[in-house]
Amino acid sequence: MVNDLNEKIKELTLILLYLTSWEEKILDIKYHRSWKGYDFDILDELADDDLISKEHRSKSVAITDAGINKAKELLKKYKIEDN
Template structure:
């Protein structure tokens, strides 16, 4: 249970500290991945984030953004849209 909470809060923090970056004809949310590798790997495996293992930053997937916004409601009791 605690692992799930850590994973959710990490995703929420990644979302809250993300920025928009142009990727071709669209924009994507990019964030630093300065969190425990085990948690980063779980988020990657669940396709909530994506990016190179060599890179210091990752992209939040559309699903990751949606879940992070829901987690804002769950943990902060407010709707968050960046």
């Protein structure tokens, strides 16, 4: 049950990272960033899963293409509209 709860927390954190993200552009490459004000253990797990990319000195994380795709899947799973 704890493992299931942790997985839900990871999913919901990824959704929140995606929904509160903004788009940045560097050298014609667009990517999403979001503030990393969430549980660091969960952020580490999301980074280990290559869903986000985080720098230790930065206050924000980049959401990878895989992370964006996963977040969109999770929005459907939880019946949340992405406006």
